[in-house]
Amino acid sequence: MAVLYEQARFRLSGDRALLVEYGDGIDPVINEKVRAMTALLKKDLPKGVEAVVPAYRSLSIIYDPLATTPARLAEILHALEADSRAAEIAKAKVIPIPVCYGGEFGPDIGVVMEHTGLREDEIVAVHAFVDYPIYMIGFTPGFCYLGGLDRRLQTPRRKTPRTNLPAGSVGIAESQTGMYPIDSPGGWQIIGRTPLRLFAPARENPFLYEAGDRIRFVPIAEAEFGRLYEKEWS
Amino acid sequence: MELFAVRNPGPMTTVQDLGRLAFLDRGVPLSGALDPFACRVANLLVGNPEEAAVLEITVMGPTLEVLAPADIALTGADMGMTINREPVRAWRTVRANPGEVIRIPRAAYGCRAYLAVTGGIDVPRMMGSRSTFVRAKIGGVQGRGLIKGDTLHRGAGSLLSRPRELPDEWIPQYAREIALRAVPGPQDDAFREGIDAFFGASYEVTQQADRMGCRLRGPAVRRDGELPESIVTEPTMPGNVQVPADGQPIILLVEQTSGGYAKIATVITADLPKVAQVVPGNSVRFERVTLEDAHHLYREQQKHVQQIREYLKRVNGL
Numbered sequence: 235m236a237v238l239y240e241q242a243r244f245r246l247s248g249d250r251a252l253l254v255e256y257g258d259g260i261d262p263v264i265n266e267k268v269r270a271m272t273a274l275l276k277k278d279l280p281k282g283v284e285a286v287v288p289a290y291r292s293l294s295i296i297y298d299p300l301a302t303t304p305a306r307l308a309e310i311l312h313a314l315e316a317d318s319r320a321a322e323i324a325k326a327k328v329i330p331i332p333v334c335y336g337g338e339f340g341p342d343i344g345v346v347m348e349h350t351g352l353r354e355d356e357i358v359a360v361h362a363f364v365d366y367p368i369y370m371i372g373f374t375p376g377f378c379y380l381g382g383l384d385r386r387l388q389t390p391r392r393k394t395p396r397t398n399l400p401a402g403s404v405g406i407a408e409s410q411t412g413m414y415p416i417d418s419p420g421g422w423q424i425i426g427r428t429p430l431r432l433f434a435p436a437r438e439n440p441f442l443y444e445a446g447d448r449i450r451f452v453p454i455a456e457a458e459f460g461r462l463y464e465k466e467w468s
Numbered sequence: 469m470e471l472f473a474v475r476n477p478g479p480m481t482t483v484q485d486l487g488r489l490a491f492l493d494r495g496v497p498l499s500g501a502l503d504p505f506a507c508r509v510a511n512l513l514v515g516n517p518e519e520a521a522v523l524e525i526t527v528m529g530p531t532l533e534v535l536a537p538a539d540i541a542l543t544g545a546d547m548g549m550t551i552n553r554e555p556v557r558a559w560r561t562v563r564a565n566p567g568e569v570i571r572i573p574r575a576a577y578g579c580r581a582y583l584a585v586t587g588g589i590d591v592p593r594m595m596g597s598r599s600t601f602v603r604a605k606i607g608g609v610q611g612r613g614l615i616k617g618d619t620l621h622r623g624a625g626s627l628l629s630r631p632r633e634l635p636d637e638w639i640p641q642y643a644r645e646i647a648l649r650a651v652p653g654p655q656d657d658a659f660r661e662g663i664d665a666f667f668g669a670s671y672e673v674t675q676q677a678d679r680m681g682c683r684l685r686g687p688a689v690r691r692d693g694e695l696p697e698s699i700v701t702e703p704t705m706p707g708n709v710q711v712p713a714d715g716q717p718i719i720l721l722v723e724q725t726s727g728g729y730a731k732i733a734t735v736i737t738a739d740l741p742k743v744a745q746v747v748p749g750n751s752v753r754f755e756r757v758t759l760e761d762a763h764h765l766y767r768e769q770q771k772h773v774q775q776i777r778e779y780l781k782r783v784n785g786l
Contacts, residue, residue: 296492
């Protein structure tokens with residue numbers, strides 16, 4: 235069981251980043267605390283803070299050493315933490331992600347069927363319409379580490395990773411599920427694909443979500459995939 | 469304005485500026501010049517703001533045909549630049565004229581050179597920066613390194629009335645044995661037994677060194693016995709010295725956003741330019757400093773850049 239710390243713990247990540255830990259493991263309650271502290275920090279960015287990067291159980295504060303110190307930031311964070319109990323933190327946003335499961339878009343769904351003993355329609359029913367919290371974004375632009383995959387769907391990674399997965403691929407690996415926002419190599423079992431552009435660098439907002447939001451996969455048919463794909467990518 | 473026709477791109481030449489902070493929380497790494505000091509000085513020499521876009525040249529340089537007049541300055545690794553086969557010194561400006569050919573053969577010392585031009589390399593800003601991040605195909609020239617046949621443009625900017633140069637005593641020397649000052653942490657508590665040995669040891673730079681990280685080889689760093697090999701994935705910073713299961717340290721750099729291994733120490737910001745200039749076979753030692761020392765050295769480096777800016781204004785005018 236992961237433990238939520240009574241008071242934040244601090245670690246120095248060099249001379250311009252401070253890591254702030256709120257618990258000792260991967261846990262929805264700890265991550266919710268990270269989300270709340272990130273929201274409070276961003277509402278009124280303390281002097282000298284250049285970026286706030288939330289993660290599973292911690293957040294990283296990048297600061298300008300000419301403008302502040304970790305000691306000052308720690309003080310501010312402790313004060314914010316006291317306030318956070320009273321503060322109104324907006325409810326997490328739910329981001330619907332249309333997914334065409336199986337077929338050419340989900341080449342590994344057969345492997346998942348074999349491993350879990352579930353039929354294809356059962357896999358879709360268990361995977362879709364769940365609000366998966368985004369615990370953190372990292373590894374590649376827009377890549378979400380999601381929590382909350384149903385145990386019945388857990389399937390090991392592929393023995394040999396694929397060298398090039400198309401952007402939008404949706405997969406499962408052990409206790410995790412997620413999406414590949416850009417074409418990349420990957421070892422996850424791919425069960426479907428979204429036609430949405432998860433990372434569009436030239437779009438005013440290049441991303442559809444941020445850490446703390448929730449991802450809800452919504453099954454769509456192939457025709458709908460084609461229509462949305464055309465709209466998003468042309 | 470069209471500035472260069474790329475005749476030969478060199479193995480890894482990209483457009484970089486000082487990077488992008490705005491999307492770190494979405495998995496977009498800082499990117500930017502690996503040696504920010506050399507990048508900033510190159511820009512100051514030609515009269516640009518420090519954050520203008522430059523070419524980052526790795527080990528071997530490009531051959532460029534000049535299409536429009538510009539002042540140019542090469543800093544960082546000394547790559548033996550010539551213009552129409554005439555040697556041109558690094559860390560000073562030279563006027564490039566249409567029809568001339570710039571060759572940047574190969575680094576004698578150091579690993580990365582920076583070529584600044586009047587007005588900066590003009591590519592579209594993407595997500596707050598012109599820096600190329602190849603893995604996500606963003607920034608720079610179509611999100612990739614230069615290729616033969618590319619045409620590079622420059623921004624507007626006035627030419628210098630006379631050449632400018634950096635005084636010799638301010639030009640960094642790139643040694644084959646380097647000491648990197650580092651602050652313990654973020655997970656120094658996982659190496660209580662191994663940390664003294666780490667700070668005393670000498671490591672060799674391996675071939676696996678790129679903009680994501682620089683892998684070292686040497687005495688394996690010992691993690692305290694009872695701890696698991698990995699930690700809960702967390703954001704990383706350039707300079708973090710990550711220790712994977714085999715104990716061979718990796719200095720994480722500007723194209724890394726997160727990691728799941730403990731970091732024993734972090735190279736101070738003022739010494740990151742040195743990491744950008746190591747080549748395979750160089751030897752690296754880590755020297756323990758306090759956070760206060762690191763911040764002092766950071767301030768000193770910022771002051772030094774300010775001093776260079778004022779010197780160039782005073783001595784050479786614009």
